[in-house]
Amino acid sequence: MDKTKKARLAKKGWTFGSAETFLGLTPEESAYIEIKLSLARELKKARLKKGLSQTALASKLGSSQSRVAKMEAADEQVSLDLIVRSLLATGKRPREIARAVAK
Amino acid sequence: MDKTKKARLAKKGWTFGSAETFLGLTPEESAYIEIKLSLARELKKARLKKGLSQTALASKLGSSQSRVAKMEAADEQVSLDLIVRSLLATGKRPREIARAVAK
DNA sequence: TCGCCTTATGTCAGTATTGACATAGCTGGT
DNA sequence: ACCAGCTATGTCAATACTGACATAAGGCGA
Numbered sequence: 001m002d003k004t005k006k007a008r009l010a011k012k013g014w015t016f017g018s019a020e021t022f023l024g025l026t027p028e029e030s031a032y033i034e035i036k037l038s039l040a041r042e043l044k045k046a047r048l049k050k051g052l053s054q055t056a057l058a059s060k061l062g063s064s065q066s067r068v069a070k071m072e073a074a075d076e077q078v079s080l081d082l083i084v085r086s087l088l089a090t091g092k093r094p095r096e097i098a099r100a101v102a103k
Numbered sequence: 104m105d106k107t108k109k110a111r112l113a114k115k116g117w118t119f120g121s122a123e124t125f126l127g128l129t130p131e132e133s134a135y136i137e138i139k140l141s142l143a144r145e146l147k148k149a150r151l152k153k154g155l156s157q158t159a160l161a162s163k164l165g166s167s168q169s170r171v172a173k174m175e176a177a178d179e180q181v182s183l184d185l186i187v188r189s190l191l192a193t194g195k196r197p198r199e200i201a202r203a204v205a206k
Numbered sequence: 207t208c209g210c211c212t213t214a215t216g217t218c219a220g221t222a223t224t225g226a227c228a229t230a231g232c233t234g235g236t
Numbered sequence: 237a238c239c240a241g242c243t244a245t246g247t248c249a250a251t252a253c254t255g256a257c258a259t260a261a262g263g264c265g266a
Contacts, residue, residue, distance in 0.1 A: 028191040080184045088131040098205035102198045
């Protein structure tokens with residue numbers, strides 16, 4: 001699970017569309033990252049749809065603006081757990097989360 | 104996220120079919136638990152289908168038998184992250200993971 | 207321009223999760 | 237009964253994640 005180094009490079013070095021494009025990521029690693037990215041996008045969409053700022057959402061979640069920003073950026077130091085729980089807290093149903101996972 | 108107390112009670116107190124049945128869990132909390140349970144079942148199914156013991160799977164994952172057991176039990180001290188990465192490592196595709204999330 | 211609001215990014219101390227280990231219970235074979 | 241393989245559960249030190257905070261940068265109306 002040495003995600004840190006690779007993911008850091010990935011984020012800082014180049015922008016990318018598919019997580020498959022960089023060096024040294026196994027298919028499982030890129031699949032994991034893509035799932036995270038997709039859920040992150042979903043969270044941002046859900047927030048915007050409700051017309052909330054990151055700060056407002058953070059207070060609903062009992063978290064902080066910076067952490068919401070990191071979630072939406074699919075930051076490496078944010079867990080899938082947190083994103084999923086946040087999606088549920090914004091009212092998303094498992095079914096909709098599932099759709100994002102598959103996408 | 105004071106999951107610990109409630110979840111502990113839940114696991115030790117009664118057995119259950121739906122995570123909705125105990126005291127004091129918000130809908131989001133039970134949805135989260137149900138997702139975890141479903142993914143846990145999926146992992147066990149995947150392992151058995153491959154004819155692997157928990158120990159054998161653990162060594163493929165770079166983890167330990169006890170942690171695999173905890174994953175399959177959807178133990179509170181196991182993250183969604185770990186279960187998802189393990190599913191990917193056993194060859195499951197995001198689409199199949201998504202199906203388990205929705206279920 | 208100046209505030210004000212929003213988002214992004216870095217850091218840190220507190221907490222949660224991890225792999226590893228020990229151990230116990232169980233089953234099937236001898 | 238004994239043993240070997242499998243699974244469940246508890247504990248611990250190391251690591252990862254968390255909320256909070258600071259700060260920077262951008263947009264926008266006055």
